[in-house]
Amino acid sequence: MAFFPFLLFIGVLSTTAATHHKSNTHFDGFQVHRLYVNPEDTSVLQATFDSLSIVELNHGRGKNNTSTLDLAIPPSHVEAFRALNLTTTILSDNLGMDIAAEGPLQDYPEFDADGVPSLSWFDAYHAYEDHIRFWSDLQASFPNNSELIQAGQSFEGRPIQGIHLWGSGGRNSKPAVFFNGNVHAREWITSMVSPLHPLIDYCPVPLCRFIDVDFVGYENDTAVRTALDNYDFYVLPVVNPDGFVYSQTDNRLWRKNRQKRENTTEIGTDINRNWSVGFGGDGSSSNPGSETFSGYSPGDAPETAALMKFAQTLAADKGIKLYIDWHSYAQVILLSYGYTCDSFPENIDQQISLARETSARIAQSYNTTFDYGPGCLVLYQSSGNGRDYMTDAAGTEFGWGIELRSTSYGFVLPADQILPSSIEIWEGMKYLWANM
Ligand SMILES: [Zn+2]
Numbered sequence: 001m002a003f004f005p006f007l008l009f010i011g012v013l014s015t016t017a018a019t020h021h022k023s024n025t026h027f028d029g030f031q032v033h034r035l036y037v038n039p040e041d042t043s044v045l046q047a048t049f050d051s052l053s054i055v056e057l058n059h060g061r062g063k064n065n066t067s068t069l070d071l072a073i074p075p076s077h078v079e080a081f082r083a084l085n086l087t088t089t090i091l092s093d094n095l096g097m098d099i100a101a102e103g104p105l106q107d108y109p110e111f112d113a114d115g116v117p118s119l120s121w122f123d124a125y126h127a128y129e130d131h132i133r134f135w136s137d138l139q140a141s142f143p144n145n146s147e148l149i150q151a152g153q154s155f156e157g158r159p160i161q162g163i164h165l166w167g168s169g170g171r172n173s174k175p176a177v178f179f180n181g182n183v184h185a186r187e188w189i190t191s192m193v194s195p196l197h198p199l200i201d202y203c204p205v206p207l208c209r210f211i212d213v214d215f216v217g218y219e220n221d222t223a224v225r226t227a228l229d230n231y232d233f234y235v236l237p238v239v240n241p242d243g244f245v246y247s248q249t250d251n252r253l254w255r256k257n258r259q260k261r262e263n264t265t266e267i268g269t270d271i272n273r274n275w276s277v278g279f280g281g282d283g284s285s286s287n288p289g290s291e292t293f294s295g296y297s298p299g300d301a302p303e304t305a306a307l308m309k310f311a312q313t314l315a316a317d318k319g320i321k322l323y324i325d326w327h328s329y330a331q332v333i334l335l336s337y338g339y340t341c342d343s344f345p346e347n348i349d350q351q352i353s354l355a356r357e358t359s360a361r362i363a364q365s366y367n368t369t370f371d372y373g374p375g376c377l378v379l380y381q382s383s384g385n386g387r388d389y390m391t392d393a394a395g396t397e398f399g400w401g402i403e404l405r406s407t408s409y410g411f412v413l414p415a416d417q418i419l420p421s422s423i424e425i426w427e428g429m430k431y432l433w434a435n436m
Pocket of ligand 1 (some may be wrong): 187
């Protein structure tokens with residue numbers, strides 16, 4: 001399925017030097033439309049969209065197995081877009097206002113009595129350097145059962161950092177649960193939800209402060225204790241730090257990494273098309289200007305290379321039980337495979353059963369519906385993605401991707417939904433870990 005070349009909108013107004021300024025690319029007056037379309041038709045429309053400087057957002061699934069594609073249309077081309085007479089729903093009249101309403105990046109939270117950053121962390125989005133500090137402060141608050149980890153470096157030389165947590169068996173004694181967040185830069189909710197923040201900092205304190213085995217939560221909460229005793233958790237909340245920083249400082253809707261290539265002025269490789277399994281197939285692009293540019297060879301994006309190496313280390317040691325690549329915003333649990341619609345992992349029936357109940361648990365808190373199924377069938381074909389690599393090349397029993405909220409708000413999810421998103425996912429994860 002075609003993804004359209006992403007068009008960069010270079011900001012024209014300077015911003016102040018404030019530490020927490022957000023995105024100087026302007027989306028004022030951009031309309032967001034949801035287009036209902038057959039997958040085959042999107043490639044026909046691609047040239048038209050290009051000529052109208054339309055920004056492609058997310059794919060989704062409409063009623064009766066139709067596909068949806070969300071588009072951001074610059075104000076100067078709204079009339080021309082309307083003249084195409086396509087069937088659409090307007091999701092936003094002014095994307096710039098949505099970004100403003102998302103709120104400014106907030107200062108670092110206070111600490112609570114346990115020495116852990118307070119729940120106010122979830123009241124707003126935060127600058128990348130504050131995420132790093134947050135992981136470090138969380139780790140420092142339960143030092144006997146956690147460590148900071150690093151998996152290589154980004155193109156611009158930022159360490160890909162995270163946390164490793166373990167239970168009573170001791171460090172590195174159990175099969176891995178491996179989480180990757182924010183592979184796509186603009187999917188900010190993923191680095192708020194994915195890093196086990198829910199486990200550590202959302203859960204009604206102190207019940208879920210389970211990381212320290214001496215802690216009361218570890219003794220009292222069976223789900224928490226079982227999960228931590230059964231698995232070593234490796235969480236890399238922002239595997240695309242360069243893109244994430246760029247989405248905070250320059251372009252809120254940036255997706256790829258920030259890799260420069262020879263013989264092109266286009267920047268960025270889609271890290272989630274750069275893995276070796278299914279590399280270069282349908283649902284990825286060899287065009288450096290595309291939103292889904294795969295790179296020229298598997299792992300030629302340094303971030304992907306680092307993650308493949310890290311995964312191989314886990315696989316060769318205690319093995320990987322569960323991998324989740326966190327995305328937004330289609331509200332769907334994606335199982336392998338994405339690169340083919342014609343074959344399935346051997347344990348697909350068990351996977352679908354687990355995903356169905358995980359989805360049901362997620363829905364219990366706020367009625368947020370999550371679809372589920374093999375990615376190629378339930379969303380769209382995507383080749384060279386991380387979950388397929390984990391399944392086929394790293395022996396992972398459950399190689400999943402989860403697209404978080406929200407099909408209504410898109411990438412620019414209001415900050416007051418960060419905590420609800422964390423809570424509902426926490427409920428799903430508790431079920432999944434106890435039953436997989
Ligand atoms: Zn994504």
